[in-house]
């Protein structure tokens with residue numbers, strides 16, 4: 531996981547989420563194509579053979595101010611082909627503002643947003659390759675669902691029907707209601723129609739602001755499976771969400787914002803501790819902490835509820851036990867200390883949010 535620079539400081543460069551790729555390689559994204567041995571990414575990083583490639587969505591030094599309020603400040607991150615990246619943050623953190631800049635809907639005060647290597651602006655051609663859900667459902671109320679989709683599709687200048695219409699309508703699950711006027715739809719139905727609109731074009735990129743809003747649990751699950759499939763097919767997916775349990779099941783990577791700034795970004799597993807974090811129950815916590823802190827391979831030791839939480843990258847638990855036992859500490863148990871995303875998120879953003887004092 532990469533930690534953000536902290537409030538008041540601007541990151542020196544974009545934070546790449548695991549993989550970076552060359553802008554301007556629009557077709558390299560699809561279905562399992564891989565970068566060759568040790569090619570250099572757009573972020574100047576070298577990646578070994580077999581790693582996924584192609585940075586698709588990139589934000590670098592993005593900043594946006596509304597009056598005196600800095601909505602986004604010096605934000606940098608990248609999302610690669612095949613990744614589902616969740617953009618997280620408390621209310622008012624700047625998620626929607628970031629997405630709007632990534633989609634050319636608002637102009638950054640500083641920094642750049644690119645998609646598939648093209649700089650984004652209002653009407654940029656690359657946006658035809660992006661499935662978007664932002665700013666809530668915006669349909670013509672007296673037209674049917676289908677007529678609204680046709681209207682939105684007409685803007686692409688391509689012949690009806692869109693390539694993934696059936697699939698998208700299947701996910702929307704509107705049945706015969708798709709031919710009824712949208713003004714009679716519930717919020718959930720409108721949301722599902724918006725999702726159909728975003729997915730029907732079989733996009734290379736999906737940017738979805740709180741897509742699960744208004745969906746019931748079965749619909750949320752169907753959406754999750756559909757987005758995971760899109761990523762497996764090579765799309766880059768960026769979703770904002772407050773539903774952390776859901777995000778934990780869906781996202782491969784996360785970007786956490788707070789007050790417009792980057793707090794952390796990286797692969798989800800890394801953020802949650804993964805295989806490198808352990809809970810250790812011992813007969814002498816203070817002594818055990820001292821012993822483990824002296825171990826070269828131990829990155830951190832914390833005491834929680836009378837047990838130690840130890841991060842030791844690349845270290846098997848047996849090595850920790852050996853060090854403790856050798857020092858005369860009795861070890862009762864060692865278990866993985868995978869944190870929930872909710873725990874990790876709350877730790878990172880504690881006491882923050884729109885209503886916290888600035």
Ligand SMILES: Nc1ncnc2c1ncn2[C@@H]1O[C@H](COP(=O)(O)OP(=O)(O)OP(=O)(O)O)[C@@H](O)[C@H]1O
Pocket residue numbers: 596599600601619620621622623624625626627628884
């Ligand atoms: N058009 C605007 N004019 C003035 N202030 C704005 C505007 N858009 C956003 N803001 C402010 O910028 C900050 C970031 O807002 P933004 O909507 O990007 O946050 P968010 O993370 O998406 O929040 P939420 O989770 O509540 O949707 C907030 O303080 C918000 O009030």
